[in-house]
Amino acid sequence: MASTPHSSWQLTTDLDGFLTRAEEFLHSSPALHTALLSVTDTLRARGLQVYGEGAPVFGTYTGTGAEAEAGTGASTGTDVGADAAAARAVRGAFVWTPPHRVSLSPLGPGAAEALARHLADVSPGLPGVAAEAVTAEAFARAWEKCTGATAAAGVHQRLYRLGTLTPPEPAPPGRARVATAADRELLERWHVEFGEALGERSAMDPGVWADARLAYGGVTLWEDPDGTPVAMAGVTRRTAGQVRVAPVYTPADLRGRGYAGAATAAVSRAALDAGASDVLLFTDLDNPTSNGLYQRLGYRPVRDFTQYDFTY
Structure with missing residues (x-):
């Protein structure tokens, strides 16, 4: 065109x-x-x-x-x-x-x-x-x-910007590490599960997404003391000085243990240390748990966003 x-x-x-x-x-x-x-x-x-x-x-x-x-x-x-x-x-x-x-x-x-x-x-x-x-x-x-067409409102989101990072205390057992090529299969699987949990079609083929993120260290894993990954927090490449945390995912059977908050805090700190002037993230406004978590970590509201789907 x-x-x-x-x-x-x-x-x-x-x-x-x-x-x-x-x-x-x-x-x-x-x-x-x-x-x-x-x-x-x-x-x-x-x-x-x-x-x-x-x-x-x-x-x-x-x-x-x-x-x-x-x-x-x-x-x-x-x-x-x-x-x-x-x-x-x-x-x-x-x-x-x-x-x-x-x-x-x-x-x-x-x-x-x-x-x-x-x-x-x-x-x-x-x-x-x-x-x-x-x-x-x-x-x-x-x-x-x-x-x-008929337009139906779907996901209602809130954009947050990081103020003063406040990591969770106490942190869950384990540590953060940047995902590597050895984690590719896990990243693909979790990317699919994340989309299914949201009821959203993936924007990319899972393998393409994993390769794109691995190319610049764009996923941080939280692993338990045994070295088993239990959550992930991704981050976009820095552009115009800012990065956006996405996606944040913990498998359903591992939720409620603080892993997502620890992974998000770790990837947010790494982004700041790497020179990001702003760290952003979107939340689903219908999920009070995630909104509360990110605010406790120091994220502050910027603006609300909405997705509409059209049927013909």
């Missing part, structure tokens, strides 16, 4: 071109753009088909003033030079890696509606959307109007 203007959205399948246009915007608020940053970083590092066979689609929004709210595609004001410069500034972005949900930056309702109209023309079978809660709802309602 060549870059295509529609209203103030520009779509492309060119990852490098997208990043050239959007990088400054994405880095301006890396916490709120964490999903877009980590996905594009993975695409650049592992190839465009890492999330599936479909070609990823990217988009940037350059609306200003009333246009940003109304999504009309019209510029306002009398200073032509200032208007032209403002129109070139990116104020919104999205990344879609088929067959998964489209991921949006926070957008005004006009920008969300304009994007829904455009994507309805080029990708009418879009499976869903994931974004900051207000943006996700605006896009979902516009999608219903444009396509006749």
